[in-house]
Amino acid sequence: MMKIDLSGKSALVTGSTEGIGFAIARGLQDAGADVVINGRTQAKVDAALARLGGTARGVAADLGTAAGADALIAAEPAFDIVVNNVGIFQPSDFFDTDDAVWDQHWQVNVMSGVRLARAYLPGMAARGWGRMLFLGSESAFNIPVEMIHYGVSKTADVSLARGLAKRMAGTGVTVNSILPGPTLSEGVAGMLQAEVAAGKTLEQAGADFVIANRPSSILRRPATVEEVANMVVYIASPLASATTGAALRVDGGVIDSLV
Structure with a gap:
């Protein structure tokens, strides 16, 4: 029988005060991990911690900014597992979407993960074990015509995970992306x-x-948020040690592809 045990592992889930992120935090905690959640406001973090219970901690920080990432890293300098879940989406026709919207999606959906990977991967490598995960989307492959900017940012997340997996080769650290569909x-x-x-x-x-x-x-x-979280918890575990550089679909078969 497969048993996922994350006892003794520390885990960060960004953008985790509700939705898929909260379900991931709960799943990791249920598997024994020491969990830190994150949201933009202290009120939302406190409310999520009350729902989560246990020994979870929280950091209020806007990870769409370098200053917010720096604050989180200063407060919590090391993790065994990092789940880059924070993300935004805003339907907007391409011709009505200005640079500010593109930049906001890039900062929140991509650069938040870049900054945290840069901060946390060296420590994982030094300890010889780690899991870095990025929440992509089926929209990374099926670019939605109503929000091309969002699809492009999610394609970037999948590319980032693949590149970082190669960069961490041989260290005991795996890097993967998870592709939910409608959830x-x-x-x-x-x-x-x-x-x-x-x-x-x-x-x-x-x-x-x-x-x-x-x-x-x-x-x-x-999908339910728990169905997506189940995939993340497995990939975050020691049981998934041979899976790295992968884009793992929890999309209900939306992407019409054999791989």
């Missing part, structure tokens, strides 16, 4: 509220959304 996070649930108010269950509204907007989905429904 029933709080944000998506909020987007579906009008349909729920009209009488649909949340699950039915989610399934209808996937069928209409991601017709290549094989699962035919959104």
